[in-house]
Amino acid sequence: MFAMPTPRPCETHPELVKFAYGLPHLAQALARERKVKIVALGSSSTAGADKILPFPPRLEILWRSQKQSFGRMIDIVNRGIGGQEAPEEFSRIESDVIAEAPVMVIWQVGTNAVYRNYNFDQVQATFEAGLDVLAALPLDVVVMDSQYTQAIIGTPDVLKLANQFMPMIADVAASRKVNLFRRFALMKQWVDAGIPLSELDDGAQEHLHTSEWATDCVTQALLGAINDAVARSANTSS
Numbered sequence: 001m002f003a004m005p006t007p008r009p010c011e012t013h014p015e016l017v018k019f020a021y022g023l024p025h026l027a028q029a030l031a032r033e034r035k036v037k038i039v040a041l042g043s044s045s046t047a048g049a050d051k052i053l054p055f056p057p058r059l060e061i062l063w064r065s066q067k068q069s070f071g072r073m074i075d076i077v078n079r080g081i082g083g084q085e086a087p088e089e090f091s092r093i094e095s096d097v098i099a100e101a102p103v104m105v106i107w108q109v110g111t112n113a114v115y116r117n118y119n120f121d122q123v124q125a126t127f128e129a130g131l132d133v134l135a136a137l138p139l140d141v142v143v144m145d146s147q148y149t150q151a152i153i154g155t156p157d158v159l160k161l162a163n164q165f166m167p168m169i170a171d172v173a174a175s176r177k178v179n180l181f182r183r184f185a186l187m188k189q190w191v192d193a194g195i196p197l198s199e200l201d202d203g204a205q206e207h208l209h210t211s212e213w214a215t216d217c218v219t220q221a222l223l224g225a226i227n228d229a230v231a232r233s234a235n236t237s238s
Contacts, residue, residue: 008199008213012221013189019179019225022233023140029103030230035073039097041089042108045147046080049209050202054080056106058219066227077102085112090126093133103139106222107131110146110169110184114161115208124168131176141178144222145169147214148187149200150207179229181222187214 029036040046040056048054060076063069079096081088086109097105107130113123134141145166146152153159166184173180187210191197200214201207210218 008195010213010217010220011190011193012217012224013186014221014224014228016189017182017186017221017225019142019181019229020174021177021179021229022236023104023142023179023226023229024233024236025138025140026104026226027230027233030072031234034071035075037100037102038074038076038104038106039100039102040076040078040080040106040108041092041097042080042106042144043084043089043112044080044082044209045111045144046078046106046108047082048078048080049082050204052202052209052212052215054078055215055219055222056080058216059223062219062223063226080108083112083116085109085116085118086123086127086130087118090130090133093130097134098137104142105134105139106142106144106181107134108144110165111152111208113165114146114152114158117161120164120168123165124172127169128172128176131172131178135176135178141176142181142226143169143173143178144181145184147200147208147210147218148184148191148197149210150197151201152184152208154197154207179225181225183218186218186221190214190217 056076056078063074077100152162170180202209202211
């Protein structure tokens with residue numbers, strides 16, 4: 001009888017993905033409401049690709065399974081559309097975010113900016129405009145940057161783009177005092193620690209989308225960062 005291989009452990013590096021700010025709207029909703037709605041806005045990392053369950057439904061399942069979440073209806077509305085970037089997503093904020101009236105939005109950006117070589121100024125301008133629209137609403141915002149896979153960093157040209165877009169995303173998020181989930185840095189940390197880059201994508205020809213293991217571990221890291229920020233917000237308000 002052959003022994004099953006031991007699953008690779010998930011290192012979520014909480015110190016690396018910790019949010020700079022609390023999540024007061026989410027914390028208040030979790031304390032007072034039974035039903036809590038979050039919207040995930042983004043591209044195929046959000047929508048899902050290559051038959052791998054994407055992070056929004058994984059996050060919903062993992063979140064609901066926590067002891068402190070028992071009895072609550074935590075719904076994560078998936079508003080991902082493959083191939084899009086900040087310019088197209090900005091145009092959907094009214095219909096896909098505002099109309100849902102969530103307490104938090106997770107906006108995943110940066111992947112197609114690099115992969116499809118979007119105009120830098122256009123991405124920055126629409127990303128800034130989108131965050132400004134969201135800032136006027138009674139909700140929390142979490143920005144998620146790009147995955148770290150061969151399609152994003154595997155050649156000098158795309159790596160150069162990634163090293164332009166990721167700092168811009170971080171700078172814009174910081175200027176708006178919005179939390180950034182550093183997916184790119186988290187996955188790079190895994191590679192730096194010895195995990196082969198090839199294990200981080202799903203094996204499709206494009207080498208773009210994250211593997212089953214990477215998607216699951218990213219989701220665990222995201223929930224950890226959310227839980228930490230909620231706890232800090234609850235302590236501040238108590």
